[in-house]
Amino acid sequence: MPVTIIGTRLNNRPNFLTVGWVTRANINPPMIAIAINKANASADGILMHKAFSVNFPGTDLIEETDYCGLVSGKEKDKSRIFDIFYGELKNAPMIKSCPITLECQLTETIDLPTNYLFIGEIKGAYGDENCFTEGKPDVTEINPLLLTMPDNSYWQVGEFLGRACKIGRSLKA
């Protein structure tokens, strides 16, 4: 799974939670879905302010990223770990040092037994210009973190294997 840091506002300050349960959800308008344990402080922040950010850390932020998953915003003030910025939404703090960040407006909350699945419309997307090649995000420059469970391991993205929507054409005949 990809590793993201979800930004919210809580008790009048920014809060950050590491989340691997993330997927795109709708093409047009662009939407993203994230699943968060109901016990997490970030769930309260999203329910209250109807907004959140999705930040993709590079491997250089592995310690800060892991820390944001270890420590609850209910117990520790996580607002000073990162330099932050805001886009259009006042309650979606974004992390300056993350190469790709998204600000999202909550559109739907799915109340599952132990988790909330929050669906947000992507209202703004920001990227470090060094992480783009020919106008597209370049994963070799972003160098994002991957996570596997239950072995609790972080991984790098490895070798390029082929072009999607192309390599399978040989079987089309």
Add this chain to the structure above:
Amino acid sequence: MPVTIIGTRLNNRPNFLTVGWVTRANINPPMIAIAINKANASADGILMHKAFSVNFPGTDLIEETDYCGLVSGKEKDKSRIFDIFYGELKNAPMIKSCPITLECQLTETIDLPTNYLFIGEIKGAYGDENCFTEGKPDVTEINPLLLTMPDNSYWQVGEFLGRACKIGRSLKA
């Protein structure tokens, strides 16, 4: 994003669609969410039978995987690409050659503008015993496919970087 092949039944035969919009959604009971364009034949299969499978192909299946994303089940019979098996659910065909497979019962359908977000409870999970280390799925043995968009590229999982819920402890002090 991870690359999965979603298995459904359609017109009384198995059908397979490549999907990268996948995330775990709930801890207990275990649930998974997948987002599928409403125009895809697989969406009809899931709505009709309330079941689907999630198959994680290894890099050796890159051509077959790409093919299942290129060609519609409305036009081509994709039922013979893979050897299949069934678990508990009659309408969730699983792929024998995939190292990890899940069979899911549809529990909720979120009707978004262009996509359905299907939430399924994982009723059974199957794995190649060679892909486990100390009882846990081992990503270096599974060797799954990763996908980036919009540059349409497949990638391998790369180097191990550190232990989650551990490497960030140094910042806790």
